[in-house]
Amino acid sequence: MEKSLTLDWGTDELHEECGVFGMYDLDGNDVASTIYYGLFALQHRGQESCGIAVSDTYGPKGVVNACKGMGLCNEVFTSEKLEKLKGNIGVGHVRYSTAGSSTIENTQPLVLNYVKGTLALAHNGNLVNAPELRRELAYDGAIFQTTIDSEVIAYHIARERCKVGTAEEAVANAMKKIKGAYSLVISSPRKLIGARDPQGFKPLCIGKRDNAYILTSETCALDTIGATFVRDVLPGEIVTINKDGIKSNLMMHDPKKEARCIFEYIYFARPDSVFDGVGVYHSRIYAGRCLAKDSPVDADIVVGVPESGNAAALGYSMESGIPYAMAFVKNSYVGRTFIKPGQSSRESAVRIKLNVLKEAVEGKRVVMIDDSIVRGTTSNLIVDMLREAGAKEVHMRISAPPFLYPCYFGTDIPSSEQLIAHKRTVDEICKVIGADSLAYLKMERLSEMANGLPICTACFSGEYPVDPPEEDIRGSYEK
Numbered sequence: 001m002e003k004s005l006t007l008d009w010g011t012d013e014l015h016e017e018c019g020v021f022g023m024y025d026l027d028g029n030d031v032a033s034t035i036y037y038g039l040f041a042l043q044h045r046g047q048e049s050c051g052i053a054v055s056d057t058y059g060p061k062g063v064v065n066a067c068k069g070m071g072l073c074n075e076v077f078t079s080e081k082l083e084k085l086k087g088n089i090g091v092g093h094v095r096y097s098t099a100g101s102s103t104i105e106n107t108q109p110l111v112l113n114y115v116k117g118t119l120a121l122a123h124n125g126n127l128v129n130a131p132e133l134r135r136e137l138a139y140d141g142a143i144f145q146t147t148i149d150s151e152v153i154a155y156h157i158a159r160e161r162c163k164v165g166t167a168e169e170a171v172a173n174a175m176k177k178i179k180g181a182y183s184l185v186i187s188s189p190r191k192l193i194g195a196r197d198p199q200g201f202k203p204l205c206i207g208k209r210d211n212a213y214i215l216t217s218e219t220c221a222l223d224t225i226g227a228t229f230v231r232d233v234l235p236g237e238i239v240t241i242n243k244d245g246i247k248s249n250l251m252m253h254d255p256k257k258e259a260r261c262i263f264e265y266i267y268f269a270r271p272d273s274v275f276d277g278v279g280v281y282h283s284r285i286y287a288g289r290c291l292a293k294d295s296p297v298d299a300d301i302v303v304g305v306p307e308s309g310n311a312a313a314l315g316y317s318m319e320s321g322i323p324y325a326m327a328f329v330k331n332s333y334v335g336r337t338f339i340k341p342g343q344s345s346r347e348s349a350v351r352i353k354l355n356v357l358k359e360a361v362e363g364k365r366v367v368m369i370d371d372s373i374v375r376g377t378t379s380n381l382i383v384d385m386l387r388e389a390g391a392k393e394v395h396m397r398i399s400a401p402p403f404l405y406p407c408y409f410g411t412d413i414p415s416s417e418q419l420i421a422h423k424r425t426v427d428e429i430c431k432v433i434g435a436d437s438l439a440y441l442k443m444e445r446l447s448e449m450a451n452g453l454p455i456c457t458a459c460f461s462g463e464y465p466v467d468p469p470e471e472d473i474r475g476s477y478e479k
């Protein structure tokens with residue numbers, strides 16, 4: 001089959017997220033090593049940098065021990081370093097940058113010394129009004145140490161804390177000013193506070209293990225450390241955990257505003273996580289079933305593109321009765337988007353990551369399921385790889401609609417020109433990637449995937465639940 005290779009291949013990374021993990025052990029045990037394992041379970045959400053900041057609620061106020069660095073958790077932390085992080089309350093973060101570059105200064109958690117002691121903050125999400133707020137603060141004498149939106153949040157909380165009686169009231173006041181996506185975990189300094197934006201863009205849940213409470217992005221992190229799931233933090237809710245247990249403030253909670261990021265279910269999250277009552281695995285299986293119903297094709301095997309295409313492929317197989325097979329072996333030592341160079345390296349990155357199981361596909365008509373096509377790098381290459389391995393036909397099915405619009409809430413989608421679906425019909429995209437047929441998930445299936453929960457579909461529909469920013473939010477103050 002002749003391919004039309006007219007793509008403007010990009011050089012940016014793909015899309016990931018950040019992960020947050022906070023823990024307060026009311027019995028006074030050290031929490032750093034548990035936070036480390038929690039972050040390890042969240043590594044898929046961010047691979048650029050990570051950090052842990054802990055303090056001791058029995059010790060003097062204002063002392064925070066922190067360790068942060070560039071790279072993966074097992075590159076940044078050693079057992080010696082974790083051993084030195086003494087304290088029974090703390091927060092941790094794995095970062096994929098959305099605002100502000102990927103530098104050591106911009107690593108999280110952010111640690112601030114302020115009027116009431118110290119505050120450590122970990123943020124997942126992206127604010128849409130950070131540049132304005134930052135300017136206002138700067139004209140008021142604020143000095144920033146990072147270029148990330150998260151510092152604007154920390155600054156606002158610190159300022160508000162001078163005016164009100166408690167840290168959670170300060171968080172509530174800051175939430176009236178900040179707009180966009182944020183799931184926050186804050187230790188301040190004898191409480192652990194969690195907050196989720198009114199849309200609930202990003203997940204945040206509460207767990208418990210013995211006499212310790214946990215606030216984290218995904219339930220898979222709770223399973224990893226042997227904690228039980230207590231509940232999700234509601235969109236617009238602030239929860240405070242102190243020695244008396246959990247307290248809730250629902251001031252910003254408004255069910256009409258809810259708009260969870262559907263891409264968490266499609267791609268970001270681990271399939272063994274459950275958000276707001278909907279299992280990620282369940283929603284991916286459902287999407288696969290829908291593809292089989294809506295866009296059937298005669299074939300011998302159904303295969304998933306590891307990692308995140310696998311569950312939808314299983315769903316397609318269940319619905320269609322076509323056997324599920326393993327066509328790719330993924331090198332387990334390769335991360336999601338582990339290199340950031342130009343297109344030629346990206347292509348070899350796919351080959352390093354995925355290899356075809358020739359004996360599984362030779363002579364077969366293959367339905368191949370992936371969760372998304374962004375630039376088309378992956379699909380383009382693996383369609384070729386399947387054909388080289390002897391596949392007779394390759395039918396591509398995508399468990400999401402085409403990516404068409406920028407996301408301002410944390411999904412780092414490249415500019416429109418780099419999106420394969422930009423100004424192309426499905427047939428044209430099919431031709432570019434060289435498949436025999438191509439079909440995407442229908443828009444109306446998205447809400448079904450999330451069991452009817454209110455969702456944000458802006459990257460597919462262009463309908464933004466919060467107004468997009470008026471100026472460049474990525475690195476606008478770094479120029």
Ligand SMILES: O=P(O)(O)OC[C@H]1O[C@H](OP(=O)(O)OP(=O)(O)O)[C@H](O)[C@@H]1O
Binds near residue numbers: 335370377
């Ligand atoms: O069209 P492209 O620009 O190539 O991007 C799309 C691919 O990128 C993602 O996988 P990724 O490698 O990030 O992670 P995964 O292993 O979790 O699927 C996604 O699941 C697609 O496979």
Ligand SMILES: NC(=O)CC[C@H](N)C(=O)O
Binds near residue numbers: 148
């Ligand atoms: N991916 C994220 O959630 C990023 C959090 C924050 N905006 C940062 O740039 O660090």
Ligand SMILES: [Mg+2]
Binds near residue numbers: 306371378
């Ligand atoms: Mg993938």
